[in-house]
Amino acid sequence: MNAVPLTKSKGRGCLGRRGSPPSSLHRRHTRQGLAFILPCFVLLGLVLGFPMVVAFVNSFTPLWSRGLSGFTIDYYRRLLQDPIFLNSLVRTVYFVGATVALHLVLGLGMALVLNSAIRARRLFRIVALLPWTVPDVVAGLVWGWMYDPLSGILNDALLRLGVIASPIEWLATPSLVMPSVILADVWRGYPFVMLVLLAGLQAIPKEEYEAAKVDGANAFQEFFHVTLPHLGRMIAIATILDVIWQARRFGLIWVMTEGGPARSTEILSVLAYRQYFKFFNFEYASAMAVVLALILVVVGLPYVRAVARRA
Amino acid sequence: MNRTLARLITYGFLAVMVVFNLVPFFWMLSTSLKTGPEAYAIPPTWWPLNPTLYEGYGKVLLWTNFPRYFLNSLVVSLGAALLSTAVGALAGYGFSRFFFRGRTFLIGVLLASQMLPGVLLVGPYFKMLARIGLYNSYLGLIAAFTTLTLPFSAWMLKGFVDTVPHELDEAALIDGCCRRQAFLRVVLPLITPGMVATLIFAFLLAWGDLLWVLCLTSTDSMATVTLGLSRLVTQFRVLWPQLMAGSVIAVFPPMILYLILQKYLVQGLTGGAVKG
Numbered sequence: 293m294n295a296v297p298l299t300k301s302k303g304r305g306c307l308g309r310r311g312s313p314p315s316s317l318h319r320r321h322t323r324q325g326l327a328f329i330l331p332c333f334v335l336l337g338l339v340l341g342f343p344m345v346v347a348f349v350n351s352f353t354p355l356w357s358r359g360l361s362g363f364t365i366d367y368y369r370r371l372l373q374d375p376i377f378l379n380s381l382v383r384t385v386y387f388v389g390a391t392v393a394l395h396l397v398l399g400l401g402m403a404l405v406l407n408s409a410i411r412a413r414r415l416f417r418i419v420a421l422l423p424w425t426v427p428d429v430v431a432g433l434v435w436g437w438m439y440d441p442l443s444g445i446l447n448d449a450l451l452r453l454g455v456i457a458s459p460i461e462w463l464a465t466p467s468l469v470m471p472s473v474i475l476a477d478v479w480r481g482y483p484f485v486m487l488v489l490l491a492g493l494q495a496i497p498k499e500e501y502e503a504a505k506v507d508g509a510n511a512f513q514e515f516f517h518v519t520l521p522h523l524g525r526m527i528a529i530a531t532i533l534d535v536i537w538q539a540r541r542f543g544l545i546w547v548m549t550e551g552g553p554a555r556s557t558e559i560l561s562v563l564a565y566r567q568y569f570k571f572f573n574f575e576y577a578s579a580m581a582v583v584l585a586l587i588l589v590v591v592g593l594p595y596v597r598a599v600a601r602r603a
Numbered sequence: 604m605n606r607t608l609a610r611l612i613t614y615g616f617l618a619v620m621v622v623f624n625l626v627p628f629f630w631m632l633s634t635s636l637k638t639g640p641e642a643y644a645i646p647p648t649w650w651p652l653n654p655t656l657y658e659g660y661g662k663v664l665l666w667t668n669f670p671r672y673f674l675n676s677l678v679v680s681l682g683a684a685l686l687s688t689a690v691g692a693l694a695g696y697g698f699s700r701f702f703f704r705g706r707t708f709l710i711g712v713l714l715a716s717q718m719l720p721g722v723l724l725v726g727p728y729f730k731m732l733a734r735i736g737l738y739n740s741y742l743g744l745i746a747a748f749t750t751l752t753l754p755f756s757a758w759m760l761k762g763f764v765d766t767v768p769h770e771l772d773e774a775a776l777i778d779g780c781c782r783r784q785a786f787l788r789v790v791l792p793l794i795t796p797g798m799v800a801t802l803i804f805a806f807l808l809a810w811g812d813l814l815w816v817l818c819l820t821s822t823d824s825m826a827t828v829t830l831g832l833s834r835l836v837t838q839f840r841v842l843w844p845q846l847m848a849g850s851v852i853a854v855f856p857p858m859i860l861y862l863i864l865q866k867y868l869v870q871g872l873t874g875g876a877v878k879g
Contacts, residue, residue: 321701321702321703322701322703322704324701324782325697325700325701325702325703325706326697326701327697328694328696328697328700328701328786329693329694329697329698329709331690331694332690332691332693332694332713332757333709333712335686335690335749335753336713336716336753336754339746339747339749339750339753340716340719340724340749340750340753340754343724343727343728343731343750344723344724346727346730346731347723347724347726347727350726350727355727355730398620401616401620402616402620405616405617405620408613410613410614410617416617416621418862419621419624419625420620420624421861421862422625422628422858423624423627424861425854425857425858425861425862426854426857426858427811427829427853427854427857428811428813429811429813429829429832429833430832430850430854431627433832433833433836433847433850434627434630434631434847434850436836437631437634437843437846437847438627438630442643442645443642443643443644443645443647443843444647445626445630445649448646448647448649479623479624479627487865487868511605511609536718539720540721540722542721542722543811543812543813543814543829543833546813546814546833547813547832547833547836560722561720561721561722561814564722565725565814565817565818568722568725568726568729568818569725569729569817569818574726574730577722577726578723578726580722581720581723581726582723584720584722585718585719585720585723588719588720589715589719591718592714592717592718593715595714596718597711599710599714600707600708600710600711600714603707603761
């Protein structure tokens with residue numbers, strides 16, 4: 293009856309099995325499927341694939357130069373000896389590591405609170421989500437203004453509370469600027485992790501908690517033996533996606549500090565942008581971006597594999 | 604005793620987080636209602652002494668190019684969102700209904716393309732668009748934003764097509780529809796809510812971008828809201844009431860849309876790993 297397999301369970305049975313001779317049915321099916329996805333991949337190749345290749349080529353040779361004689365790996369060799377690049381790489385790891393860790397801690401905390409029996413849960417859920425709806429550029433602007441040494445709300449509050457004796461230059465002090473930027477980013481970024489983990493929490497079967505209670509588990513044992521194991525997958529997904537987004541972060545840092553003062557917030561995306569569009573070191577900037585892209589693809593690969601196989 | 608402590612910790616944490624979440628919004632709104640001199644008062648006033656709409660909202664809308672930025676953001680974000688939703692719906696159907704060889708690989712490519720950082724692509728875009736005369740144009744920006752929105756849209760729409768029982772298209776095929784009709788007449792109407800959600804998320808993805816617009820436009824008349832606001836900051840005298848009023852206006856549409864559509868978001872981004 294069902295000539296054309298339509299679902300995974302049925303589909304796997306009669307086609308796609310490696311080594312089996314392709315039937316005419318299989319060929320027709322493949323052709324139809326490809327016809328539907330073709331526009332997407334043609335467009336993707338045009339707007340994304342081609343520029344990606346150009347960027348890769350550009351990291352070895354100036355663009356639109358004739359022949360292969362100009363090819364050199366010097367730009368990559370230079371990267372390895374360039375303290376500005378290496379420092380920026382370390383700074384990127386610091387920024388991404390700190391923001392993602394804090395997103396996870398606050399996101400998990402907030403998800404647990406919102407999953408417990410509290411009053412006005414829906415209202416608090418909306419309040420918890422609000423910062424994530426703000427474009428990162430705007431988050432950077434608002435926090436930059438809150439950090440204003442004389443007219444900003446943060447120093448004023450800390451002065452009134454007696455925590456500090458004189459105004460602090462949050463964004464002009466090299467040792468304070470990165471934590472300040474990180475705090476602004478954490479404000480904007482943690483609600484997404486919260487949202488994912490909350491969905492994960494709500495999917496845990498209630499019976500497991502009841503079983504744990506019967507076995508006499510306390511709250512901590514419940515958390516470590518029931519909640520965390522169930523959340524593992526969601527935590528992994530949220531972490532990988534967040535690492536990738538954070539490593540690409542640009543707007544927030546650009547409007548707050550432009551990478552300064554004295555490069556103290558110059559993460560790789562800012563450095564590569566500046567090398568390309570301010571100093572016109574096209575090849576060198578491309579090499580930096582390729583390194584960043586490779587790191588991200590490697591980080592993201594487990595997620596891609598796991599999700600694509602299940603799809 | 605133990606339960607009281609747990610409740611205390613829960614509500615204490617909640618209270619701290621609510622303050623943390625809301626203070627920036629409070630400061631943004633408060634400043635947007637102040638006059639210029641009051642915004643620079645030392646120490647600052649928390650509530651505006653004489654709240655005024657003109658100094659912030661009036662001036663940013665009348666004296667600056669802000670309405671133009673808003674229009675530009677609208678055009679390019681909507682353009683990219685429409686394009687990627689249309690193409691993404693086709694791909695979503697293809698991936699959901701056909702199990703051809705290389706399918707897993709192509710889905711992997713789609714997902715992996717979301718990992719590429721913008722800084723890798725802006726350089727080549729800048730040079731290529733300049734060559735073909737699309738630098739500083741809507742079309743160039745729409746193409747650029749499509750790199751952000753298309754993989755996301757196609758993936759999200761595949762998830763929505765998955766929720767439509769395949770028996771429905773089978774029935775249509777048996778009744779003599781061809782594939783195209785089964786898709787257009789049976790599946791498409793059923794995933795309309797999903798398409799709207801995808802459209803809006805793609806729109807918001809483009810709306811929040813700064814890097815691409817910074818690199819691919821040169822004139823103020825092509826700037827988007829994010830770029831316009833960031834330029835207002837780097838001018839040597841920052842007019843905070845106007846800037847915060849502009850921020851409020853820039854935040855308002857995404858906030859409403861996100862709150863309406865939040866339940867789709869988790870499914871879309873995590874690949875249906877949880878059903879929210």
